[in-house]
Amino acid sequence: xxxxxxxxxxxxxxxxxxxxxxxxxxxxxxxxxxxxxxxxxxxxxxxxxxxxxxxxxxxxxxxxxxxxxxxxxxxxxxxxxxxxxxxxxxxxxxxxxxxxxxxxxxxxxxxxxxxxxxxxxxxxxxxxxxxxxxxxxxxxxxxxxxxxxxxxxxxxxxxxxxxxxxxxxxxxxxxxxxxxxxxxxxxxxxxxxxxxxxxxxxxxxxxxxxxxxxxxxxxxxxxxxxxxxxxxxxxxxxxxxxxxxxxxxxxxxxxxxxxxxxxxxx
Ligand SMILES: [Fe+2]
Numbered sequence: 001x002x003x004x005x006x007x008x009x010x011x012x013x014x015x016x017x018x019x020x021x022x023x024x025x026x027x028x029x030x031x032x033x034x035x036x037x038x039x040x041x042x043x044x045x046x047x048x049x050x051x052x053x054x055x056x057x058x059x060x061x062x063x064x065x066x067x068x069x070x071x072x073x074x075x076x077x078x079x080x081x082x083x084x085x086x087x088x089x090x091x092x093x094x095x096x097x098x099x100x101x102x103x104x105x106x107x108x109x110x111x112x113x114x115x116x117x118x119x120x121x122x123x124x125x126x127x128x129x130x131x132x133x134x135x136x137x138x139x140x141x142x143x144x145x146x147x148x149x150x151x152x153x154x155x156x157x158x159x160x161x162x163x164x165x166x167x168x169x170x171x172x173x174x175x176x177x178x179x180x181x182x183x184x185x186x187x188x189x190x191x192x193x194x195x196x197x198x199x200x201x202x203x204x205x206x207x208x209x210x211x212x213x214x215x216x217x218x219x220x221x222x223x224x225x226x227x228x229x230x231x232x233x234x235x236x237x238x239x240x241x242x243x244x245x246x247x248x249x250x251x252x253x254x255x256x257x258x259x260x261x262x263x264x265x266x
Contacts, residue, residue: 002244016170017252022244023058024253027263029125030140030171030197031064031168034084037075038067040232044090051091053100056134057244061099061264063125065140068104072113077123080104082186101125101264105171106141108149108157116157119164127167128265131256132255135266138195142171148178148185158192169195172230173223174215183217190223193258197226203248219252225259227252 026185031054032040033047041047054062064087066080067073084102091100104123106112117120127136139161143149161168170189173196179185190196198215205212218224227249229240243249 004075005119013264017044019162021058022240022249023261025059025099025227025258027061027260027261028054028059028229028231029061029063029169029226029260029263030199031062031231032098032105033058033062033064033231034066034080034087034102035081037083038073044087048089048094051100052095053131053234054231054240055095055098057237060097061101063103063210063263065103065105066111067107068123069107072108075104077150079084080123080208087097087207099264103138103140103224105138108153109142110153112141113156113160114163116160116242119161119166119195122166124166125263126266127245127259128262129259136167138167138170138263140171140197144177145176146188148176158189158194162193167193167195169197170201171214171225172228174198174211174218175202175207177210180210183244185212186214186218186223187221192240195225196223197228198224199228199230199236199239200232200243201236203227204233204239204242204246207240210221218246219255222257225257227258228259 005105032038033042033050035041036045043052066075068075091098103125122139124137124139127138158168173186202211202215229236231237
């Protein structure tokens with residue numbers, strides 16, 4: 001029965017409408033749009049310009065995910081929420097139909113493990129799986145690019161999230177150079193129920209051939225559940241626009257596995 005339902009949903013929208021249509025994604029799940037809190041939008045007008053462009057591309061909901069990184073971006077919900085509220089007010093004036101959600105992109109380190117002791121204070125985001133209606137509270141987290149995450153730390157983080165009812169979501173899983181050759185860790189994370197995401201810019205080759213090949217491999221293996229813009233600046237939106245014409249997006253949408261349309265829904 002489950003296989004039948006899965007296949008039914010996999011057919012997704014009519015094939016005629018797949019091409020050049022980012023609207024199937026509905027939600028962008030990873031972006032840095034809160035002004036002046038990290039390496040994303042530096043001020044309100046830059047943030048509004050990025051948001052307007054993403055909306056024009058067809059996104060109806062944007063989850064914005066400022067960095068929370070103990071040394072470089074020591075953000076907290078108390079710092080981020082008021083700035084996000086200001087942004088939300090300005091967006092509502094201009095784009096009343098657009099839904100903005102505040103979450104965060106947490107960096108895996110011992111400070112993050114400490115934050116996981118108070119799950120109610122974490123900046124998570126909701127998702128209703130379009131495939132089976134399962135409801136999740138999700139948390140986006142990332143690793144260093146130059147060094148693979150410590151296995152014990154990673155296992156502990158996943159354990160703490162999952163036992164608190166939080167679904168872990170790995171940011172830009174194909175951008176980590178140490179997993180470009182040996183991709184078994186990606187499979188391992190997928191098998192543990194961790195959601196793997198790829199950035200549009202990776203899929204269109206902006207981070208090099210190895211990152212793109214890793215992303216393609218992960219898509220082919222069925223490990224990718226979300227496509228994200230990871231918008232910091234206008235060039236990330238150019239990549240999303242480029243993805244609009246890429247076969248890989250059609251493949252992902254047709255897979256029926258993408259969670260994007262359910263993100264932001266409780
Ligand atoms: Fe990011």
